[in-house]
Amino acid sequence: xxxxxxxxxxxxxxxxxxxxxxxxxxxxxxxxxxxxxxxxxxxxxxxxxxxxxxxxxxxxxxxxxxxxxxxxxxxxxxxxxxxxxxxxxxxxxxxxxxxxxxxxxxxxxxxxxxxxxxxxxxxxxxxxxxxxxxxxxxxxxxxxxxxxxxxxxxxxxxxxxxxxxxxxxxxxxxxxxxxxxxxxxxxxxxxxxxxxxxxxxxxxxxxxxxxxxxxxxxxxxxxxxxxxxxxxxxxxxxxxxxxxxxxxxxxxxxxxxxxxxxxxxxxxxxxxxxxxxxxxxxxxxxxxxxxxxxxxxxxxxxxxxxxxxxxxxxxxxxxxxxxxxxxxxxxxxxxxxxxxxxxxxxxxxxxxxxxxxxxxxxxxxxxxxxxxxxxxxxxxxxxxxxxxxxxx
Ligand code: UDP
Numbered sequence: 268x269x270x271x272x273x274x275x276x277x278x279x280x281x282x283x284x285x286x287x288x289x290x291x292x293x294x295x296x297x298x299x300x301x302x303x304x305x306x307x308x309x310x311x312x313x314x315x316x317x318x319x320x321x322x323x324x325x326x327x328x329x330x331x332x333x334x335x336x337x338x339x340x341x342x343x344x345x346x347x348x349x350x351x352x353x354x355x356x357x358x359x360x361x362x363x364x365x366x367x368x369x370x371x372x373x374x375x376x377x378x379x380x381x382x383x384x385x386x387x388x389x390x391x392x393x394x395x396x397x398x399x400x401x402x403x404x405x406x407x408x409x410x411x412x413x414x415x416x417x418x419x420x421x422x423x424x425x426x427x428x429x430x431x432x433x434x435x436x437x438x439x440x441x442x443x444x445x446x447x448x449x450x451x452x453x454x455x456x457x458x459x460x461x462x463x464x465x466x467x468x469x470x471x472x473x474x475x476x477x478x479x480x481x482x483x484x485x486x487x488x489x490x491x492x493x494x495x496x497x498x499x500x501x502x503x504x505x506x507x508x509x510x511x512x513x514x515x516x517x518x519x520x521x522x523x524x525x526x527x528x529x530x531x532x533x534x535x536x537x538x539x540x541x542x543x544x545x546x547x548x549x550x551x552x553x554x555x556x557x558x559x560x561x562x563x564x565x566x567x568x569x570x571x572x573x574x575x576x577x578x579x580x581x582x583x584x585x586x587x588x589x590x591x592x593x594x595x596x597x598x599x600x601x602x603x604x605x606x607x608x609x610x611x612x613x614x615x616x617x618x619x620x621x622x623x624x625x626x627x628x629x630x631x632x633x634x635x636x637x638x639x640x641x642x643x644x645x646x647x648x649x650x651x652x653x654x655x656x657x658x659x
Contacts, residue, residue, distance in 0.1 A: 278387035430588025450644035475506035489561030499611035575631030
């Protein structure tokens with residue numbers, strides 16, 4: 268592409284830093300600035316945006332205070348009156364955003380969250396710019412899915428799906444879709460010696476094995492099943508510790524306490540560490556023996572790729588996009604969701620076989636190099652921009 272840089276507005280309504288925002292920051296960090304000029308459009312109270320600013324990205328708090336952004340997906344209800352209210356609020360907010368976006372002289376709009384797909388999508392449509400939806404969710408038969416389908420018909424986005432499983436949730440007659448897997452930084456997630464100081468900080472018993480889950484603390488990530496499995500793991504290997512890394516969403520702050528209580532009831536509390544949100548995920552993974560993610564439905568699971576990049580074997584559920592990442596028996600073990608005994612057996616099998624852990628770990632990093640390198644992701648996204656930005 269020759270000529271001036273293309274201005275791209277990324278729209279993300281999240282207040283907190285989740286996987287979608289980590290992926291967006293990875294993209295912003297690697298975007299070819301000679302060709303593209305990124306601009307992040309966000310809500311006023313989003314502290315994570317500071318990380319984009321540190322990358323030299325212009326950040327604009329142009330998403331208003333509309334109630335629409337606070338609404339959780341499961342609060343989007345059926346029913347004529349609520350539908351009408353939400354539609355009216357969405358329209359109002361999209362109109363307001365349109366006039367803001369008009370001033371920015373954009374070439375393309377890239378939306379990163381469900382509400383941004385709808386509100387930002389309408390605004391992009393009204394200013395007549397190409398639109399990319401970065402679809403990162405698996406929507407069940409819920410009202411939000413219908414909202415997205417209706418909006419999609421109107422604003423005609425090109426949809427980046429983060430896995431085949433996500434793509435399969437789109438209507439079959441939706442042709443403008445590209446599967447682009449999330450990538451990870453192979454420099455940041457690079458195997459290293461475990462830190463003795465960190466082991467001490469976490470109170471890990473000398474010589475004991477470590478299981479780790481990294482994720483938001485939210486029911487569908489499967490912590491309950493993992494705690495139940497932990498009881499069976501401890502019965503065989505009493506020196507095992509479970510690291511539960513991550514924090515609960517702000518609207519679900521009590522969940523940590525609930526999990527701690529459950530761990531107490533199951534008799535696994537002493538062998539479990541709730542670390543809260545951590546910045547040092549690679550170091551935590553470096554002292555891990557087996558990585559676990561027992562989600563009930565996982566659109567992708569960046570953390571699995573991160574663990575594989577750190578040469579860890581993975582035990583995860585065969586749901587959503589996970590089987591596209593983890594090769595059964597080669598880079599990890601896939602189990603059905605909600606089955607603590609099967610989960611425990613898979614973990615125990617790996618805990619008892621160091622050779623298998625090492626083999627799976629090595630193959631895991633190779634697989635990440637081949638398919639889930641952040642540079643590859645960015646290259647594919649940029650290729651898509653170039654296709655969409657070709658003058659008609
Ligand atoms: N993460 C982190 N610290 C934590 C918990 C999570 O840095 O304490 C990061 C994690 O490394 C990953 C992202 O948050 O990059 C979570 O992404 P994933 O796709 O696994 O989950 P999502 O939140 O999108 O469901």
